[in-house]
Amino acid sequence: MNKTLYVTDLDGTLLNTDICISETSLKIINDLIASGMHFTFATARSLVSARKVTKGLLANIPVIVYNGAFIMNHEDGEILYSRKFTSDERGDIVSLLRKHHMHPLVYSFIEQQEKLSWNQNHENEGIKHYINQRLDDPRLRPLSDDRNLYDGDMFYLTCIGEPKELEIVYQIMQGDERFRCTLQQELYRTEYWLEIMPRKATKAEAIQHLKTMGSCDRIVAFGDAINDLPMFEIADEAYAVANAVPALKAAATAVIADNDQDGVAKKLWELYQGTAN
Template sequence: MGRTLYVTDLDGTLLNKQDRISPESIEIINNLIRQGMLFTYATARSLVSASVVTKGLSADIPVIAYNGAFIFQPSTGEILSEESFSAEEMRKAQELLEGYGMSPLVYSFIDGDEKVSWISQKENEGIRRYLGQRQGDRRLRPVCDSGELYRGKMFYFTCIGELEELRPVYDIFSKDERFRCTLQQELYRPEYWCEIMPAKATKAHAVQKLRQQWGCGRVVSFGDAINDIPMFEISDECYAVENAVEELKAIATGVIGSNENDGVAEWLRAEFVPCPTENLR
């Protein structure tokens, strides 16, 4: 059957409520990686943000960021795979967002540099919290108008706000086959996030790429939220942490310990069996 690729979500799954991986989990996982475990994480975060909250975890593993839009080599920042909007899709997204009065965070590459742009005069509480957690982030690019906001090679849009104002946007984008759109409440917070990506920018699609690259016969995944459902659906085994939403638990192979109790790491320590005759890659 070949080797197994183990993939975990970050927020609410591998990360605890302090947005960190516990020292115990880091020790367990790094030790298993040294023994040959093929492991990665798949997150909606950027590589920059994920690198902060996964500090101490082995950097010798390709990781999935932006909900599958990118696969990065974290030690170098090299892009191993990417999914971006076409010029037509970027124009359509801008038209729809402006039509609904949305002022999103726009993720793009401008002159080769990754940027997160927003209109500074239209910040709400959710956006201010997002920015406050990323002080000193070189990607941050406040702008004054939509002409500057929608620049560069765009690959991700995030609208933060109340459910009622975001629902119409989600309804439009989720029915358009050119896009992938998710709408869910921010973990531990009252506001909602509506995230718009290219159609192929999914954790499931990126996991399949890594599975093929590494020649893995099986995938075992871990998650906590509804955006992990597609990843669970393409996995041979999938485990929801104890604190996961009921929708995910309903399709999981099983339920493991919570993110506060090192659920993923403890499961890996108990279940992973090294294959000494095979190389890591």
């Protein structure tokens, strides 16, 4: 019998508008996991952030974080797979961002410790909000200037601001096959995010790797946003929640109930009941 890997995005998909998993969804999914379902999540969040919003979820296989840059063990944070920028890629990114006077949030490993670095003297409202939601985060590395902003093994950058100021860099980066970029409005606010990652740091690449690791035969995916398109393209079945962007709905096998109506959990139950995969 085929062994299926079930993968869901978090924000806007499994998480409701209160940015948590409802008690109903938790019970359904945990019961399915206990019965043998191979379930995980793939998110743009870090493992630290994902753990907070998935509290109570009995994740029994590794999870995908930073939009596919890493596969990690949920419990101990061990890195099982990673995609980072090369030194040449990092140099070109830094030159471009400095040329356009942009001050990103920089995610990197410095002396084997994961860090989130930013220049405190160039905080806009979007950056302030993001940081203020994470004041107890051990990764935070505030700096007074950009001199050491890009230290370490860099794997992910986010520029937060207005679309007009981000569009120029986005268009340049889109033309460079070494990188993958997304430009979209932040789910819960008015600001836009320009995210820059290595080309192979995608949910699709990480899911394919996790599929092989787990000796699975099929992939069933759930999502709501543009960054979920790559995993929809490689999934055997792909379901967009009702609140998803039109482009994702167009790529979906079907559209299910929205994230405030336990759409993912109810569909998982429908797909999994009566099977042993």
